[in-house]
Amino acid sequence: MASVRVALLGCGVVGTEIARLLDEHADDLAARAGAPLELAGVAVRRLDRDRTATGIDPSLFTTDAAGLVSRDDVDLVIEVIGGIEPARTLIHTAMERGASVVTANKALLAEDGVGLHTAADKHGVDLYYEAAVAGAIPLLRPLRESLAGDRIQRVLGIVNGTTNYILDQMDSVGSGFAEALEEAQSLGYAEADPTADVEGYDAAAKAAILAGIAFHSPVGSGDVHREGIGDVTAADVASAKAMGSVVKLLAICELSDDATSVGVRVHPAMLPRTHPLAGVHGAYNAVFVEAEAAGQLMFYGPGAGGAPTAGAVLGDVVTAARNRVGASLGPRGSWYADRRTRPMGETVTRYHISLDVDDRPGVLAAVAAVFAEHGVSIETVRQRVEGHDDAELVVVTHSATDDALTATVDDLDGLDTVRAVLSVMRVEGE
Structure with a gap:
């Protein structure tokens, strides 16, 4: 030509x-x-x-x-x-x-x-x-072509630089959410209307694309469970630090154990500081891929600009x-598996829950009974006394379905001894 x-x-x-x-x-x-x-x-x-x-x-x-x-x-x-x-x-x-x-x-x-x-x-x-x-990160082509002979089991990623910058500032500098957002806007990392980034719409669209390629199934943005970072507080970030973790907005795409369904979700989560994604700072992106034969792979770099x-x-x-x-064509779209996209309630995950409770005998037993009623096992409990009759109870659970954990939180909120559910956040990467 x-x-x-x-x-x-x-x-x-x-x-x-x-x-x-x-x-x-x-x-x-x-x-x-x-x-x-x-x-x-x-x-x-x-x-x-x-x-x-x-x-x-x-x-x-x-x-x-x-x-x-x-x-x-x-x-x-x-x-x-x-x-x-x-x-x-x-x-x-x-x-x-x-x-x-x-x-x-x-x-x-x-x-x-x-x-x-x-x-x-x-x-x-x-x-x-x-x-x-x-x-700029070479990601889709490796998923579609380099790993075509493998079975991808999980894709876990930071795919929005704006939210990563905000959460990183809250963690490293101690900024509040509003302050970090304003700084991101002044540096050009966030739009004047940051809704698409902060509410997770941008990350959800990217998660849908990743899941479709990784699992050879049609996945749309409407199939993605989405939560933004607007409710993440300085207390959440501090609590994550106390347990050796960091808060990140994650896009998570998972193949079920029997390979019949796909889970796709975007939400803030606590991630251990030992995880490779925990060290992704500023407005950078990174995606962690787990494959059956290749094992663990990570792709890192500038995600926008x-x-x-x-x-x-x-x-x-x-x-x-x-x-x-050369009168040829590249790889075509691959949807042969046509796997079911499972609802968030079926997802197995862990929770970090902070409760404002009465500081008196029997409170912990009442809280533990609610977890037991829904079949959710408690991993750790920390209590901090806030006043003469007020305390904060922090509970980290073992894995359970999201439906069971949601029902547990709803019932905790109705206990007479629980003054307020201060925060609820998922825990990933362990």
Whole structure:
């Protein structure tokens, strides 16, 4: 081929970096792809914005994204506009016209990944999305290709840099949640509206993508149990420290022992400081993979940012372009297992529970009776006297189903001797 012509949808932070790298590394990219990569057009929302600093030829900008992806001379489309629509329609249009697609759109992939893969198969094109999960970290391709001969049993990861920065500041500096969030926003780690990050929506979309690839089953964001970090307090962080742990927002994807179902969840949890993920600081991401033959693997690096994400996108672009030059296709979507996604209540986990209780005889026995009633075994109990008749009771359980633990907490909250359930947090990594 004389060249592979590329259409770029979006020219924000990531899109600008993609265009820059396409230009600055043109010779290397051409050698790796087998043909020059030529920017055919860039779709933007407005033409009146000053984009001189991007270095992109002004004649390439257009507000007609649909027209751009419909062009016969476009071989490959890069989508970095995000959201569900118009991204989905534009991607389908590109595929119908015979163009391969590289996207970083985690929300769309989590909602309609099977549909996008089906369209790619139907039209004989490639669909790549390494940058959709964990930014620059090579993760999806190792799961899909390098571990194709193995059985993945568990994926445990920190996949959102904003929340990891906030929790790390609360742990290492002693910041409160609001203070740490404000600092994350000032450094550009958090958006002005941090809801998607703080409430776990971003991590849940990534967890759905990871689970689908790891367990060869269709998993959507609606299948993911999601809890954010908004309720994590300084007391929770201090309590974790007291037991040699750290609080992290984790994305957890697990295959059942009989390999018939998949559990996918995102929530804050206490993690022992001896666990490799406990040492992931700042806005970095890391994913811990457990496989039957390979054992334990860890992938670590920057999970966001313009240049890191653009680098991951261009890795996919080179692969898709090479396939096009060689008249071949990359790996297809794999959903053959079609395993059931089990509800959170069936998940077996451990709890750390803090209770404000009366400091008088018989309280511990009453609390222990509630745990016993629901078949939940207690691992440790710590008590700290707060006043002449007030105490804090901290209970860490052995493993039990989440349904049993939830019912236990509900009944504890109804005891006359329990003034308040101060916090409830899951314990992982042991």
